Amino acid sequence: MALTTSSEQSAMADINVTPLVDVMLVLLIVFIVTAPLLMQAVKVDLPKTAPVAPLKQTHTIQLAINAEGTVYLDQRAIHFDILEGELKKMRAATPDINVQLHADENVKYGRVAQVMAAVNRAGIAKLGFITIPQ
Secondary structure (H helix, E strand, O other): OOOOOOOOOOOOOOOOOHHHHHHHHHHHHHHHHHHHHHHOOOOOOOOOOOOOOOOOOOEEEEEEEOOOOOEEEOOEEEOHHHHHHHHHHHHHHOOOEEEEEEEOOOOOHHHHHHHHHHHHHOOOOEEEEOOOOO
16 A cells, blocks of 8 residues: 655645534524523512403495496495495494405406495595405
């Protein structure tokens, strides 16, 4: 077995990952130790009180407008001319009504404004728009 010695020094092609693994393990240990400290909340003894009346349940109406402008009241198609009357009847039965408006993104804004005006004329003040997050 002859050892060859060369006077030229060649670059080492292998990457030594041992120091990288050591650093990552130290960071992991630091994270494991400090994470519970970050999650601690202030310990508070809450006072005891008498039970209170539950919140009043409100009736929610689903109002939808499709791309063609057809209005749906609680999943049933309704003619726009009688929408205000139906909403007034519902408001007379339960005064605290919420309306959730589902309008197609392709419906004309004028139609949405007409439906909003009908809800307002019916005396319903709580109107919310339902959208889907991107």
